[in-house]
Amino acid sequence: MSKGMSLQQRATRLTLIGALTIWAIISVGPIFWVYYSSFKSNSQIVANVWALPHPWVWTNWITVLTSAVNSVPFLTNILNTLIIGIPAVTVVILVGSLAGFALARFRFGGAQAFQLFLLVLLPVPQFAVMVPVWSYMHTLGLTNSRVGLFLVYAAFNLALAITLMRGFFSNFPSDILEAALLDGCTEWYAFWRVVVPLSVGPMITVGILTFGSVWNEFLFAVSLIQDPSKMTVQPALAALSAGATGQLTFGWAQQFSALAITTVIPLILFLLFQNRIFRAVTLQVQE
Amino acid sequence: MSTARRRLATKPLDPVRTSRRSPPNSGRRLTQHKGRWLFLLPSFLLLGGFVVVPLMLGIILAFFQWNGLGSATFVGLANFVAAISDPKFWHSVAITLWYVFGTTLGCNVLGLSLALALFTKFRGWKIFRTLFYLSGVMPIVATGITWGLIFNPGDGLLNAFLGAIGLRQFEGLWLANPHLALPLIIFVGIWIGVGLPMILFSAGLMRISPALLEAADLDGAFGVKRVWYVILPLLKPVMIVTTLMLIISSIQVFATVWVMTGGGPGYATYVLGIYLYNTAFEYNRFGYANAMSVIVAVVAGASMMVAMKFARIAEPG
Known part of the structure; x- marks a missing residue:
């Protein structure tokens, strides 16, 4: 491979790979550090903050999951996110697919206005809707409520799902749909019986992206829910640490374990569905 | 409309269009x-x-005074007037814009550099691509806490590391230093956001025809010259897209600041999100917070719509 290379080319290549390795270390190093530190005891961490565990301590994760940290175990916070997130993802996939299909396939009055509305929503920062949403949910008595947070997540993740599904459905093979309609199905029936089974792939993509955003969501979660027993993962994680002063409200080891646990689900999803996510991201841009 | 014609249609068929033409x-x-x-x-x-x-x-x-509990009192435009003459509001606008500027520029430059480096397709480039994207996969709150621990002035990783390799004189206060806090938070923003532009630039590079690059090589345009005169102009449409996306995503900054500095030291990292949160949930001034939210939403939304419109005109095709 390197036969035809001049010395200079080889030097350039070495510099290049050196630079890439440095950024790779900056990029992955902190994550790696969090993971191996989560297997150290508190005294090991205090003695040397960057050394590898010696001996390895396997119980930190279980401690942080099961013992009360902010008056409830971290596991409760994880379950809260799942209780809110799984229904939200399901709703977003189904509702987003329906609307995406309608926008791609039907012509109706106001379709353009609807698409413009979805486009306008995109650049509005979420913190600028935080206070209005809180005021509204407060009026409805839906603050400090998992149902309330579920509704907010379903609504605010819908625009992306509709956009992605519309992109997919506008390339959906027409003859399959036509055949179903010619057989006398209604569009509604054809959608559920013919279109949905052939659209599982993109629906999974939308589901992964939505779940990722729900799992990571902090702003709405921290403003809408104060009750620790209803708190989701990210605000609970933030409450574990008191920020820059480094005044940890909990032990170092448990802190690292909570970080590792919170990161493990998106990490697994990403490594499993990497290509799918890259493709969705690239597609989304073309919109 | 006949079945035969329907079959002949090459473009995805719009059932409505079909029905419109049918008797x-x-x-x-x-x-x-x-x-x-x-x-x-x-x-x-x-x-x-x-x-x-x-x-x-x-x-x-936004036209009311409301503490979030009792009844609201109509105050007309008072909240808007207060916002416009509120130095804290303008300060947090400025901090947010600095953050947006730094993060967008940094992500674009670094993302493009990484994509160009990966484009040489050395052995194992796909592994590097995955590694570079991983930093964006970590939840943002976790990212903020982790970098908070690294930049911890007491016994953080960075100071411990500097001490261990004999560079004790470079140990610093990091996030507790008012001059360094915002640049460090921008750095973390770049760390989080660089994956997306990298992927988009990579995809853009793949679309450039190899013949064109070979021709450039023959014309003596290689290395930095080739990047500057041949590749960059071709990537301009991608760059417009990444810039818009980065502005939209970086203006959201909230969680990293929340867990890393809480807006401090002093007001050095007091971004808009933190100010809005504090106005509502710490000082219970919900009417005022709503008014500022409306201003931010309208200005951000409108300016981005205008930017997108221009971007679409600038883009060929």
């Missing part, structure tokens, strides 16, 4: 179209009920 007495078609409103109803309910109505309520509340 008005085709009853079967009509029954097929029944229930079309069902497709959009759930979206309208969710978006209307939990996006549109809250925003309208926010606009209304």
Whole structure:
């Protein structure tokens, strides 16, 4: 491979790979550090903050999951996110697919206005809707409520799902749909019986992206829910640490374990569905 | 319309277009179209009920004084006037814009550099691509806490590391230093955001025809010259897209600041999100917070719409 290379080319290549390795270390190093530190005891961490565990301590994760940290175990916070997130993802996939299909396939009055509305929503920062949403949910008595947070997540993740599904459905093979309609199905029936089974792939993509955003969501979660027993993962994680002063409200080891646990689900999803996510991201841009 | 013609259609067929051209007495078609409103109803309910109505309520509340508990008092434009003459508001606007500028520039430059490096397709480049994207996969709150621990002035990783390799004189206060806090938070923003532009630039590079690059090589344009005169102009449309996306995503900054500095030291990292949160939930000035939210939403939304419009004009095709 390197036969035809001049010395200079080889030097350039070495510099290049050196630079890439440095950024790779900056990029992955902190994550790696969090993971191996989560297997150290508190005294090991205090003695040397960057050394590898010696001996390895396997119980930190279980401690942080099961013992009360902010008056409830971290596991409760994880379950809260799942209780809110799984229904939200399901709703977003189904509702987003329906609307995406309608926008791609039907012509109706106001379709353009609807698409413009979805486009306008995109650049509005979420913190600028935080206070209005809180005021509204407060009026409805839906603050400090998992149902309330579920509704907010379903609504605010819908625009992306509709956009992605519309992109997919506008390339959906027409003859399959036509055949179903010619057989006398209604569009509604054809959608559920013919279109949905052939659209599982993109629906999974939308589901992964939505779940990722729900799992990571902090702003709405921290403003809408104060009750620790209803708190989701990210605000609970933030409450574990008191920020820059480094005044940890909990032990170092448990802190690292909570970080590792919170990161493990998106990490697994990403490594499993990497290509799918890259493709969705690239597609989304073309919109 | 005949079945044969329908089969011949190369473009995805719009059933509505079909029905429009079909004779008005085709009853079967009509029954097929029944229930079309069902497709959009759930979206309208969710978006209307939990996006549109809250925003309208926010606009209304912007004209009231409200502590979040009792009844609200109408104050007219007082909240808006207060916002415009509020130095803290303008300070947080400035901090946010600095963050947006730094992060967008940094992500673009670093993302493009990484994509160009990966484009040489050395052995194992796909592994590097995955590694570079991983930093964006970590939840943002976790990212903020982790870098908070690294930049911890007491016994953080960075100071411990500097001490261990004999560079004790470079140990610093990091996030506790008012001059370094914002640059460090921008650095973390770049660390989080660089994956996306890298992927988009990579995809853009793949679309450049190899023949064109070879021709450039023959013309003596290689290395830095080739990047500057041949590749960059071709990547301009991608760069417009990444810049818009980075502005939209970086203006959201909230969680990293929340967990790393809480807006401090002093007000050095007091971004808009933190100010809005504090105004509402710490000082219980919900009317005022709503007014500032309306200003931010309208200005951010409108300027980005204008930017997108220009971007579309600038983009060839």
